[in-house]
Amino acid sequence: xxxxxxxxxxxxxxxxxxxxxxxxxxxxxxxxxxxxxxxxxxxxxxxxxxxxxxxxxxxxxxxxxxxxxxxxxxxxxxxxxxxxxxxxxxxxxx
Amino acid sequence: xxxxxxxxxxxxxxxxxxxxxxxxxxxxxxxxxxxxxxxxxxxxxxxxxxxxxxxxxxxxxxxxxxxxxxxxxxxxxxxxxxxxxxxxxxxxxxxxxxxxxxxxxxxxxxxxxxxxxxxxxxxxxxxxxxxxxxxxxxxxxxxxxxxxxxxxxxxxxxxxxxxxxxxxxxxxxxxxxxxxxxxxxxxxxxxxxxxxxxxxxxxxxxxxxxxxxxxxxxxxxxxxxxxxxxxxxxxxxxxxxxxxxxxxxxxxxxxxxxxxxxxxxxxxxxxxxxxxxxxxxxxxxxxxxxxxxxxxxxxxxxxxxxxxxxxxxxxxxxxxxxxxxxxxxxxxxxxxxxxxxxxxxxxxxxxxxxxxxxxxxxxxxxxxxxxxxxxxxxxxxxxxxxxxxxxxxxxxxxxxxxxxxxxxxxxxxxxxxxxxxxxxxxxxxxxxxxxxxxxxxxxxxxxxxxxxxxxxxxxxxxxxxxxxxxxxxxxxxxxxxxxxxx
Numbered sequence: 008x009x010x011x012x013x014x015x016x017x018x019x020x021x022x023x024x025x026x027x028x029x030x031x032x033x034x035x036x037x038x039x040x041x042x043x044x045x046x047x048x049x050x051x052x053x054x055x056x057x058x059x060x061x062x063x064x065x066x067x068x069x070x071x072x073x074x075x076x077x078x079x080x081x082x083x084x085x086x087x088x089x090x091x092x093x094x095x096x097x098x099x100x101x
Numbered sequence: 102x103x104x105x106x107x108x109x110x111x112x113x114x115x116x117x118x119x120x121x122x123x124x125x126x127x128x129x130x131x132x133x134x135x136x137x138x139x140x141x142x143x144x145x146x147x148x149x150x151x152x153x154x155x156x157x158x159x160x161x162x163x164x165x166x167x168x169x170x171x172x173x174x175x176x177x178x179x180x181x182x183x184x185x186x187x188x189x190x191x192x193x194x195x196x197x198x199x200x201x202x203x204x205x206x207x208x209x210x211x212x213x214x215x216x217x218x219x220x221x222x223x224x225x226x227x228x229x230x231x232x233x234x235x236x237x238x239x240x241x242x243x244x245x246x247x248x249x250x251x252x253x254x255x256x257x258x259x260x261x262x263x264x265x266x267x268x269x270x271x272x273x274x275x276x277x278x279x280x281x282x283x284x285x286x287x288x289x290x291x292x293x294x295x296x297x298x299x300x301x302x303x304x305x306x307x308x309x310x311x312x313x314x315x316x317x318x319x320x321x322x323x324x325x326x327x328x329x330x331x332x333x334x335x336x337x338x339x340x341x342x343x344x345x346x347x348x349x350x351x352x353x354x355x356x357x358x359x360x361x362x363x364x365x366x367x368x369x370x371x372x373x374x375x376x377x378x379x380x381x382x383x384x385x386x387x388x389x390x391x392x393x394x395x396x397x398x399x400x401x402x403x404x405x406x407x408x409x410x411x412x413x414x415x416x417x418x419x420x421x422x423x424x425x426x427x428x429x430x431x432x433x434x435x436x437x438x439x440x441x442x443x444x445x446x447x448x449x450x451x452x453x454x455x456x457x458x459x460x461x462x463x464x465x466x467x468x469x470x471x472x473x474x475x476x477x478x479x480x481x482x483x484x485x486x487x488x489x490x491x492x493x494x495x496x497x498x499x500x501x502x503x504x505x506x507x508x509x510x511x512x513x514x515x516x517x518x519x520x521x522x523x524x525x526x527x528x529x530x531x532x533x534x535x536x537x538x539x540x541x542x543x544x545x546x547x548x549x550x551x552x553x554x555x556x557x558x559x560x561x562x563x564x565x566x567x568x569x570x571x572x573x574x575x576x577x578x579x580x581x582x583x584x585x586x587x
Contacts, residue, residue, distance in 0.1 A: 013451040014446050015461065022419060022464040023426075024457055038461055040520050045408045046270045051485075061309065061339070061482035062534050063561050068338040082202040086430030095428050100440045 009042040034076060104129035105265045106584075109174050109322040116173045117148040123163065123173030127156040127217050130175040134219070134266045137587045141451040142241045142298040142300035143251075143261040145180050146188055146221040153409040161214040162325060170349070171329055171452040176269035179258045180221040181228055182313070183302040184208055191195050191304045192224040192254075195432045195451030205302025205335065207271060207313050213465040214329055219267055222257030227422065228306045228429050230254050230280055230339065234516055235455045238315040242512070243285060245551055250280030256317065259286040264587055269326050275306050276410055277504070277529025278315035278341045280541035284504035284554025287543045287583065289323045290316045294562050295536035296325075296341035299334030307417040308339075310410075310533040319581045320542065320571040324348040329331060329566065344461050346565045353576055354569035357392035361385070361570075362497030367404050367528060380545035380553040381503045388570075388575050398500060402486045408532040409486070411523055412466050412479040413534070418456075418581050419463030425451060487535045490560075499570055500558040502528050504541045508551035528556060538564050542571045543580055 015035045019026050026034065081091050089096040104112065104126040105152025115121045131149055152175065159173035182203035183189050185208075190196045200526060204212065211218065225235035233241040238389055241256040243249040244264040251260040255272030259282035262270050272279040274292035283290025292314040303313055317323040327350045331444035333342045363385060389395055427447030434446030452460070466475035493500055505525055515522040530541040537558055544555035555574065559567040575581050 010465065014465070018465045018468065020462050021468065022423075022450070022460045023441075023448050024460065025445045025449045026457075034458060034461055037458060037519050038465070039521070041411060041462060042465075043519055045412060045475070048408050048412075048482060049474070051402075051405065051478075051482065053478060053481040053485070055482050056481040058477060058480040059309075059487070059534075061295055061539065062487065063341050063343075064295060064339055065538060078202055081420055083429075085202060086199055086425060086434035088431070097428055098437055098440050098443045 008039055009046070010039050103470050105133040107268060108318045109171070109206050109268050109325055112174060113170060119169070121378045123156040123159040123217060124153060126173065127152050127175045127219065130219055130267060136172060137264055138266060140242065140247055140587065141244055141260050141264055142268070143222055143257045143264065143266055144177070144220045144332060145190060145192070145238055145257065148187055148220050148237050151187065152217050152219045155215070155217045155518040159217060169214035170325055171211060173217060174268050175217045175219045176211065177220055177222050177258055177261045177270035178208065178218055179255050179270065179272045181224060181273050181304045182208055182271060184218065184221065187221065189221065189304070191228070192226040192238065192455070193452065194237045196376070197432060199431050204300065206299035206334045208302065210330055222255070222261055222270060224257055224444055225254035226456050227304070227418070228254040228273055228275055229455050229459055230420070230538040231277070231281060231522055232497070233257060235453060237453050240512055243509045244587060245287065246509065248270070249511055249551070250285070250510060252285035252505070254278040256282045258316050259283055259288055259290065262286065262288045262318060263585060265584065269315065269322050269324045271330070272314050273303060274312055274533065275310045275414060276533050279316060280529050280554065280556060281451040281505050281526065283316050285509040285552065287321050287552030288316050289540065289542055290314060290565070291323055291540040292325060292532065292538060293327065293331065293564055294297060294341070294538045296331050296339050297538070297562065297564065299337040299340045301334055301336040306445070307414040308421065308450040309417060312415060320568060320575050321349070323573055324351070324568050343562055348565055348568055351565050351569055353572040354566070356388060357574055359393045359499070359570070360396050360497040361388060362396050362398035362493050362500040363392050364403065364500060364502050365397050365399050366401065367502045369504065370527065372506055376547035377442055377503050377505070377507060377553055381555065384544040384555050385501065386576065388574070391573070396497040398496055398569050400486070400489040400493060400531065402482060402489050403531045405482050406486065406534055407523055407527055409479040409534060410526070410530040411462070412475045413483070415459040415463035416466045416476050417463070419460045419467065420496065422456070422460060453517070468568065469488070483534045486531055488539060490535050494560045499566060502556045502558070504528060504554040504556045508549070508553055532558055537561060538567055540567050540571050540575050544574065544578060545580070
């Protein structure tokens with residue numbers, strides 16, 4: 008096994024996903040199968056091989072840090088599930 | 102006149118000759134949708150009133166001699182692209198009521214030309230899938246055989262083009278999501294070079310792989326639509342500042358002396374359907390008969406593409422999809438306790454199983470202690486794969502391969518087995534990993550009458566060359582006009 012049920016529960020917590028017990032079983036089996044398939048990559052010697060960089064983007068892109076028109080407050084809030092005046096409203100944090 | 106059957110090229114002539122109005126053409130497409138989409142399920146959202154208003158405006162512009170090439174042309178848009186004022190679901194329940202306050206860059210470009218946007222097409226949730234069965238709404242069916250999948254994730258766009266429910270469509274391609282459904286539905290689909298088309302307003306799945314693509318009834322239409330959307334956009338920092346050639350003006354390739362690279366490693370792939378092999382071989386033979394020279398090339402690292410892809414894409418997805426938190430837009434689970442509970446409830450109810458699976462794989466691959474073993478390793482494999490392609494392009498002008506190992510499979514055939522589904526992308530993934538352009542052109546039919554595509558892969562920014570060979574192929578094979586009976 009590459010991954011255990013406990014690890015799936017841990018990863019799900021990190022990703023803010025709550026899984027039902029039966030889902031934990033299925034996801035563990037499926038993710039394990041996928042990760043086992045990936046194992047083949049470890050047979051490959053990649054010593055000294057650089058990580059990938061898109062060859063078409065050789066240089067970093069900069070722009071002037073200048074103010075420009077953006078979304079209005081009203082537009083930014085238009086899709087909010089809950090709002091209060093000019094703010095997003097969320098359930099209590101503490 | 103059955104306007105819905107027209108290609109962009111022929112419709113544009115009729116529109117300019119005032120032999121048909123954009124309003125008539127658009128109405129014809131809407132009637133066609135009303136008649137057949139119940140059997141197919143290509144559209145998630147129809148923009149009937151907006152489309153007719155755009156058509157009227159286009160008709161006014163068409164009275165002038167300088168109307169742009171796409172003026173008055175009814176197009177479909179994959180629901181992964183933001184459309185101002187028109188809901189954009191990305192195939193997910195979590196965005197069921199999301200109405201973007203802005204247009205994606207490519208949508209602005211199409212609107213500037215006066216194109217008519219008839220609706221938003223179905224897709225696998227967040228573009229994660231190869232069959233459109235992962236749509237949170239309903240599956241789309243293949244117009245050639247409605248018991249089969251149209252491919253994915255741009256299955257709705259491919260089916261809409263194949264069933265004449267639009268003249269052409271936009272899709273997106275992260276691992277083959279334009280080319281594979283194009284192949285399964287018998288239409289032309291191109292995925293441009295990474296950076297060729299702006300991703301501004303494209304809902305992010307895997308940012309280092311995502312690219313907007315085009316699906317059309319023939320190669321010439323494909324070139325026309327690519328022409329309209331390609332080019333630099335300062336709002337996408339990965340957008341390439343490279344001049345756009347005149348794709349739509351370029352003719353067929355000169356086949357005499359053209360070096361076509363056949364990938365040795367792909368020919369030996371296990372599980373490739375005999376009909377797919379036969380169609381591929383006879384297409385290569387047809388090209389050689391016209392004077393093209395076949396060169397055998399190797400992509401030794403292509404066999405690792407599936408592994409590398411299914412680490413990189415889920416890793417990037419797990420990060421990109423962290424934004425769906427029920428606060429700023431989209432679904433929020435009601436009646437949760439505190440903020441943290443709300444995050445958990447919203448994401449658990451809002452995302453489908455395939456999305457959750459990829460978030461889990463990605464979060465695991467990026468979590469403490471695993472980054473080097475997974476993401477870093479996969480990224481190094483990407484570099485090696487890029488080098489393979491550089492080597493191949495030193496020996497040939499274009500690389501060719503099948504698009505998918507089998508013709509369209511049946512609905513439900515692979516849904517229980519994610520890994521088998523992932524393996525159906527084996528020929529298309531390498532192109533995204535390297536950031537190269539690739540096209541699928543119809544090249545034949547299986548013994549059961551299902552379309553089969555032929556993939557042409559070019560070097561960076563070689564879209565013109567790809568389209569040239571695709572045009573030649575289309576002329577030689579003469580199957581571009583074939584449509585399913587519905």
